[in-house]
Structure formats: C-alpha cells, structure tokens
Amino acid sequence: MVRLIAFDLEGTLVKSVSGWVELHKKFGTWEKGKEYAEAFFSGEIDYATWARLDASLWKGHTKDEILEWVNSVEYMDGAQELIEFLKKNGFKIAILSSGLMCLAKRVSEELGVDYVYANELIFDKAGRITGEVNPVVDFQGKGAILRKLKDELKPELSVAVGDGYNDISMFKEADVAIAINPHEGVEGDHNVESLYEVKEIIEELTRGQ
Structure with missing residues (x-):
C-alpha cells in the first residue's frame, strides 16, 4: 500500500518565500532581477532563460555564500x-x-x-557560481x-x-x-x-x- x-x-x-528573491537581495541584484521576473510574466522570455539570467547576476559568488543563506532558513x-x-x-x-x-x-x-x-545552480571547481543553471x-x-x-x-x-x-x-x-x-x-x-x-x-x- x-x-x-x-x-x-x-x-x-x-519560511523562506523565494530563494531567488532573497539571494537577489543578499547580493544586491534585486532591481535587475525584478526586470527579469517582469519579462517572464509578460511572456517575453521562457522559464529557462529567466533562471539563467537570474543566475548570471550572481556569477563569481561562492557556494559558501549560498549555504549561509540556506542554513538561515527556518x-x-x-x-x-x-x-x-x-x-x-x-x-x-x-x-x-x-x-x-x-x-x-x-x-x-x-x-x-x-x-x-x-x-540547480552550477558551480565551478573552485565553488563559484558560473551563471548557468x-x-x-x-x-x-x-x-x-x-x-x-x-x-x-x-x-x-x-x-x-x-x-x-x-x-x-x-x-x-x-x-x-x-x-x-x-x-x-x-x-x-x-x-x-x-x-x-x-x-x-x-x-x-x-x-x-
């Protein structure tokens, strides 16, 4: 059964509402992230493109920075x-x-x-965000x-x-x-x-x- x-x-x-939004705010990229969200919801871009554009804003940030946020979520x-x-x-x-x-x-x-x-965010061998997802x-x-x-x-x-x-x-x-x-x-x-x-x-x- x-x-x-x-x-x-x-x-x-x-209790996290959106990891995408919370990481934009953590990394100071929310203004551009908001533009990408509006482009998705208006039908200008597909979801895969939206996700990749978001991730591209975090290129070079580390897995440790991401995990700092992950471990703070209740x-x-x-x-x-x-x-x-x-x-x-x-x-x-x-x-x-x-x-x-x-x-x-x-x-x-x-x-x-x-x-x-x-x-899934893609990280390089050094543990940094590549911008791909x-x-x-x-x-x-x-x-x-x-x-x-x-x-x-x-x-x-x-x-x-x-x-x-x-x-x-x-x-x-x-x-x-x-x-x-x-x-x-x-x-x-x-x-x-x-x-x-x-x-x-x-x-x-x-x-x-």
Missing part, C-alpha cells in the same frame, strides 16, 4: 511532526520546488524525504513531475500541498489538493493556515484505510 504526497517548499515547509511550525506522521502512515514524500536545490537538498536530507526536485522545475512543471511519480508508484492516494500559482499544475494531478496560506487566486480542495491543519486533513483521509 503506497500513498504519495508532494510538497511545495518555500512558503509551505519553510521550518514552518509543525513541519517535522507532519513528515514523521506521514512516514508512519505509508506515504512516499516528494518536494517539488521551483526554488533552488541547495535549500531543497538540505530540507530533504534533514527530514528524510524520498524524492526532491528543484533548480539546470532548470529542472519550470514554473508549470510540477504537474508533469507529479504525474511521473504517480505512474511509477501507482499510489492509492496522492496529495499535493502548496501555496502559489506554480502549484496549481500539481493540484490538478493530485487526488486531494491542500492550499496553505494560498496566494490570491490559488485554491485547493482544502484551504488551511498551518501544517497542523494539513496533518488533520490527512488523518481524516486515511482513517480506516
């Missing part, structure tokens, strides 16, 4: 308890993030997550990834938890969609304010199974 749950990362499991209240509960109840756990793998990897290792998908999870790509996991695992129940527009595609793929403090215009089958409420919903879904 396999169950599958897919989480967005930022704004869902951790978990949402109830995150550890929820993941432990899910593991005890037969869930395979995935993180699908259009943020950065450096943060997703830390969280997945600490929580013991089964699958992790996120965008591997855009694994584009803005609409979470649905396709969740579909692939469902095809592979054939779960009896699939759940998606997220907060933003780029989570809508995985909401459509899941049996049950849970929106946590959702952005305006984003709705799930359940809309909640905390991970404790997510746990309550899943307890109800799995009761008696």
Whole structure:
C-alpha cells in the first residue's frame, strides 16, 4: 500500500518565500532581477532563460555564500511532526520546488524525504557560481513531475500541498489538493493556515484505510 504526497517548499515547509528573491537581495541584484521576473510574466522570455539570467547576476559568488543563506532558513511550525506522521502512515514524500536545490537538498536530507526536485545552480571547481543553471522545475512543471511519480508508484492516494500559482499544475494531478496560506487566486480542495491543519486533513483521509 503506497500513498504519495508532494510538497511545495518555500512558503509551505519553510519560511523562506523565494530563494531567488532573497539571494537577489543578499547580493544586491534585486532591481535587475525584478526586470527579469517582469519579462517572464509578460511572456517575453521562457522559464529557462529567466533562471539563467537570474543566475548570471550572481556569477563569481561562492557556494559558501549560498549555504549561509540556506542554513538561515527556518521550518514552518509543525513541519517535522507532519513528515514523521506521514512516514508512519505509508506515504512516499516528494518536494517539488521551483526554488533552488541547495535549500531543497538540505530540507530533504534533514527530514528524510524520498524524492526532491528543484533548480540547480552550477558551480565551478573552485565553488563559484558560473551563471548557468539546470532548470529542472519550470514554473508549470510540477504537474508533469507529479504525474511521473504517480505512474511509477501507482499510489492509492496522492496529495499535493502548496501555496502559489506554480502549484496549481500539481493540484490538478493530485487526488486531494491542500492550499496553505494560498496566494490570491490559488485554491485547493482544502484551504488551511498551518501544517497542523494539513496533518488533520490527512488523518481524516486515511482513517480506516
């Protein structure tokens, strides 16, 4: 008996809202980063181009600088308890993030997550950002990834938890969609304010199974 749950990362499991934005602010590149974001949302550039342009602004910065930010990010209240509960109840756990793998990897290792998908900054041998990026999870790509996991695992129940527009595609793929403090215009089958409420919903879904 396999169950599958897919989480967005930022704004869902951790308190960071956007690693891209937070690193722009850390490195003093936000004004240009904002221009690139506007170009993406207006349809002038695709996601891979947007990610590469963002990363190019950080060229020469070090992995240590990135990890300084990564290690400062805090978990949402109830995150550890929820993941432990899910593991005890037969869930395979995935993180699908259009943020950065450096943060997703830390969280997945600490929580013991089964699958992790996120965008990867490329570093040279000296540990400096090259300006290139591997855009694994584009803005609409979470649905396709969740579909692939469902095809592979054939779960009896699939759940998606997220907060933003780029989570809508995985909401459509899941049996049950849970929106946590959702952005305006984003709705799930359940809309909640905390991970404790997510746990309550899943307890109800799995009761008696």
